Amino acid sequence: MMKGLYCLQNAIKWYEDRFCVRFxxxxxYALYPKEEEYGWPxxxxxPDSAGIYIFLDSNKTIVYIGKASQMGARLDHYFGYGENGKCILKDKRVDxxxxxxxxxxxxxxxxACLSLEEYLISEMNPKYNKTGRTEW
Known part of the structure; x- marks a missing residue:
């Protein structure tokens, strides 16, 4: 079962309290922003922080969880500029x-990012993650 942002926030809160860390x-961030949304470009x-990143579909359902030592550099691996400065996905396996x-x-x-990522994958069961490996 795919879970949403409320469950994610609760899972992170539990993790923070259990291990005395803070995220x-x-x-x-909207890749295809509508009016009043923060996002592309x-x-x-x-961008310079270590942490975890969550990819959400158009319904804001969690589809992927990853970790990064530098958030901006990692996200640049996934996304780039297309025609008219619009966001494009560099990995065509996900759309x-x-x-x-x-x-x-x-x-x-x-x-803390390493273990938080694994914990969240096991709790949230995102579409493109499998515990210990990525489907795509």
Whole structure:
């Protein structure tokens, strides 16, 4: 069963309390922004921070969870500029990503991203993740 942002927030809160670490959420970044949405071509949220990133479909259902030592560089692997400056997906195996949300960790605790990613994958069961490996 795919779960939404409310379940994600609760899972991260549980993890933070259990392991005494903190993650800072960013705004939800729209790859194809509608009026009043923060997104493309704005800068990536917390581009120099380590953390986890969440890909969401157009219904804001979680479809992928990943980790990064530098959020901006990692997200640049997935997305680029197309015609008229519009966002394009560089990986053609996925076509249903519309939003990205990031959670950054403190500079002193980048190791927490590794275990948080695995925990969230097991809890959230995103479409493109399998525990221990990625489907796409």
């Amino acid at each position: 800072t959420p960013t705004v939800i 704005q800068p990536w949220p917390n 249903d990503i519309s939003y990205v949300q990031c959670y950054s960790c403190s500079q002193e605790e980048p190791y």
